[in-house]
Amino acid sequence: MDLKKLIYENRRNLLITLGVFVGCLLLLAIIMDQIVMPIFVHQGDECRVPDVINMSLATAEIKLEDTDLQATVAMEEFNADYPKGTVISQYPEPGASVKRNMRVRVTVSKGAASAVVPRLRGVSLREAQLMLEKEGLIAGDLLWFSDDVLPDGVIIESRPGEGSVMRPNAEVQLVVNRKDSDIKVKVPDFVGLDLSEGKRMAEASYLIFGEISYKVDARMLPETILYQSIPPGVEVSKWTIVNLTVSQTE
Secondary structure: HHHHHHHHHHHHHHHHHHHHHHHHHHHHHHHHHHHHHHHHHHHHEEOOOHHHHHHHHHHHHHHHHOOOOEEEEEEEEOOOEEEEEEEEEEEEEOOOEOOOOOOEEEEHHHHHHHEEEEOOOOOEEEHHHHHOOOOOOOEEEEEEEEOOOOOEEEEEEEOOOOOEEEEEOOHHHHHHHOOOOOOOEEEOOOOOHHHHHHHHHHHHHHOOEEEEEEOOOOOOOOEEEEEOOOOOOEEEEEEEEEEEEEOOOO
16 A cells, blocks of 8 residues: 555544544533533432421421422412311422422412301391392291381391301391281282292292192293282282292103
């Protein structure tokens, strides 16, 4: 082989070897800088999120602080299964690996939802119904009694009474003052109405639903008023009783 050609081949191989070596060094430097070093540098910046569910908010805050984390209340909600002030849920979840000083969002229980019966004595029936709705309660069945001291048509008392703590949407019975009166009212048309809607209309018209009988009628929805004992438009005395026939499926 020609000497010059041999020298050229050796030089080229040497340059290729040096190039590969330098390339490997650069690649190793990049790996160290971008992957290996950050792992070692930031390894101490992470921690595991502790489980603070079912702890009081104060205890949860202390436990998170001990792990170099911070608690922040994301929301509060009613929950009968958790006492008031305890943590219902958290995010990130227990055991998650996170950066130190990160905020852990917690949901805190407001305890079992409750509603308080307001003072209803002396107010009108409609006003009492609205007051109960505002408190998250429902006016239940009406009871009638005569009280000479109070005006006609107002609430004598509620059952349970004023200040009673109840579950939301619970029914409260109302005792309404009913006095004999010569005042005349017109009977509304109840036929075709749902029974509960008809009751509200009767109460607003100072009438009372009396006997309710049921009749199978597949054409109508259950609890639809089919017949009323006093025709619509007839003038009757206040607190007159109207009997009904209501549909049922079978």
